[in-house]
Amino acid sequence: MFKPQGFQAALISLLLFLLFLGMWSLATFTREQATLSSVDAEYTVLMGKGAEKSSGFPTPSKVGEAFITYLSDPFYDNGPNDKGIGIQLAHSLGRVALGFLLAVIVALPLGFAIGMSPLLLQAFNPFIQILKPISPLAWMPIALYSLKDSDVSGIFVIFICSLWPMLINTAFGVASVRKDWINVARTLEVSPLRKAFQVILPAAAPTILTGMRISMGIAWLVIVAAEMLVGSIGIGYFVWNEWNNLALHNVIFAVVMIGFVGMILDQIFGVLQKFVTYRE
Amino acid sequence: MLLNNPFDPNSTLHTCSCGQHASQADHDLAEVDALNQRVIQATVMRALFPQDAERRNFLRSVGASTAWAAISSLIPFGALESMAQEKGALEKKDLKIGFIPITCASPLIMADPLGFYKNEGLNVTMMKTAGWALIRDKVLNKEYDAAHMLAPMPLAISMGIGSNAVPIEVMTIQNINGQAIVLANKHKNNRDPKNWKGFKFAIPFEFSIHNLLLRYYLAEYGINPDTDVQLRVVAPPEMVANLRAGNIDGFLGPDPVNQRAVYDELGFIHILSREIWDGHPCCSFAVPTEFIQQNPNSFAALYRAILKAAAMARDPKNRPIMAEVLAPANYLNQPKTVLEQVLTGKFADGLGNVRNVPERVDYDPFPWYSMAYWILSQMKRWGYVKGEVRYKDIAEKVYRLTDARKYMAELGMNPPKENMKKFSVMGKEFDPPKADDYVNSFAIKKV
Structure with a gap:
């Protein structure tokens, strides 16, 4: 059942991609710059005519070139402001990992506590509801001002944006563990700690992981914007730097890379999720 | 030591705590x-x-x-x-210096590949930064030891306008001239500023010479910059993108942004900033006072390196090479020909002419007190500083003119003997000691 359909789907994907490329080439192909009435030769040179110029939307071949140049040497290092795409991605991933980890450390225990106690849930609820919808980037000026370090601020922003989905999902997962199981644990006189780790945690794990997966998705979205704001190394900085140069083909390349990395991150959590899912 | 903040425009300080000084x-x-x-x-x-x-x-x-x-x-x-x-050993060798990718920063960037920092025993990392507010924050956070700043910024920060009051001092002026008013191509036939009511202009920062010059220019033509036009803060590298998107009608921006707008056929150079005030300061090299006090030897070494770089950058012979060195992604990330046109002064103006203005940008490092006086006078004119401005105290505290003279003399650079000079802005003379009369003489102001 899976095989033929998978093949057909892949074929359609490929066709869609080719169609997209074709339309893109067609849209950017037009107008060779022949219309320029001959001003004087010197002016033309100074305006960069004849040379490769960035004006106009880049063609697929130009973007393809960018892929080849950057991917053939992903770890070059030409000084503090010009590093290979591999190094940039690694820095971004590092920030995301650190912020995410901090969020896990806070969100899991807190979520557990809130989920197990209806009193705490009600007490925390107004804060969570107010803080949750705040755009993580809105925290940036406050973070920069109070933490006094742009790198730490970036990590803080990741932390704050990954916190809420994890916290809410953990609390929800813990709160909705089936009462039968908790009752069974109680009749067997299981210690509270053992109850938490051997009954509630496995039962709530799929929901918790869903929260983590959402958090990671948001974190990866936010890091690009955050790095465009505060600079230094990272994929967001790469986008910003190429935007300065109006080198759109490099920006498109970076955008595709961001998509790929995001997909891989999501897949990892997908696998983890399968691992903890159970059938009732 | 400090009972009152001497830069607080609201506090009047007639005598000092010991009674021996005037203030x-x-x-x-x-x-x-x-x-x-x-x-x-x-x-x-x-x-x-x-x-x-x-x-x-x-x-x-x-x-x-x-x-x-x-x-x-x-x-x-x-x-x-x-x-x-x-003679003492360097207190701090690993320095981080922030810069914005514009040609104003050329000397301090060039000092890196030319080895001027290394020769002084300094290990400097040049950090490209996304905007002026970020430069300010990173200097105040001590992430950067020193930075390329707009000339009015150290004055504003030292006075606590637009940030906490942190004493910051100007070692040298980075560049003079080198800015321009660029308008979108659709205004090719609308060159008279009197018709510019309702325009949207981009400026790089509130406390920038660009803001003050543009306001001055518009006001001379009867346009009130606060009510008749919109002035938006846009980081220099983003100005061209905004011009393309049609968000703005023009900007008074730093190079190479101006030339880049021409190169991309989006706008034209209306006037160069030297046509407003020839010899105006644009950016400066700024260091927090705390750094100077803690690291006097490193500071002196940095001073020498920057001055040598300025001397190198002044020489027209070196300009084409500078364009080549500055073009790659690690520094300005711009096409070489754009930088060359800015630095050599032979450029396409976007109207079909090739202009030859070798003085388009220059790198005179001497921090004249009179520059600070003018900047302060305009900050007062437009309401950024309220109340009495103590020009002399602020200029002398923020601009390290004596040091600049000392090190320039050491390096054989013939520094000027005077601390101030008269100059004229759009034909109107500015006499520094009469700065307040100057402010009052304008019809359009916000005082």
């Missing part, structure tokens, strides 16, 4: 200078009087001034002080 600011100035001396004096006095009781008895019996005269006749304090400043 608290003068008192503080003397105290800062005295601080370095005192460290040395204390060392010598401790050596002369190992017992503290003895020292106090001695001073009580002869009086401090007599004691001072007697001891300084035996011990060359002055020489000791200058030795401590010049």
